[in-house]
Amino acid sequence: MSDETAADTAPEISHGERRDRLAQGIYEYWNPGSSWADAHADDLLAYRADADAAMTVADALAGKGMAPRAAADIYREVAARLTLFSEFSTPEWARYCRLAASKVDEWATQTDTAADTGLREAEVQSS
Structure with missing residues (x-):
């Protein structure tokens, strides 16, 4: 199976799930030993906003978004x-x-x- 075929058949994940996965990764990177599940509500909001920005940039760099x-x-x-x-x-x-x-x-x-x-x-x- 080619990479394009695999990508075409991969299940889509929702924007929210993609954002939360990225936010979790950023949070746990900057807070070693801390768990996303235990993050303060303010952290959830801030890291999700950062993840939205990061996803926009990643999509742009992949040719899926903006210039x-x-x-x-x-x-x-x-x-x-x-x-x-x-x-x-x-x-x-x-x-x-x-x-x-x-x-x-x-x-x-x-x-x-x-x-x-x-x-x-x-x-x-x-x-």
Whole structure:
């Protein structure tokens, strides 16, 4: 069975289930030893929002969604939210939020650079 055939026959999972799986992964990555099942309601809300943003970017990168500029904008929004969250967190958690925001902002810059490179290549090919 080819990869395309396997993908075509794979059962669809709902947006909510996909979001919750990703949110759980993000939560448990940033909270080693903690369980998603025991997460505070505020964490559930915040990590699900981050997962929605991450899914949008992942779909865009896979060619299923928006253009690279939009993906970069989403990265910047996630970075801004992490920075804002760091202002209301414990010092240790704030440090993690700032580190994560810095990394996500780096991804935004890389996405912008890739979009610029792609535009230049398209201009050269059309000449």
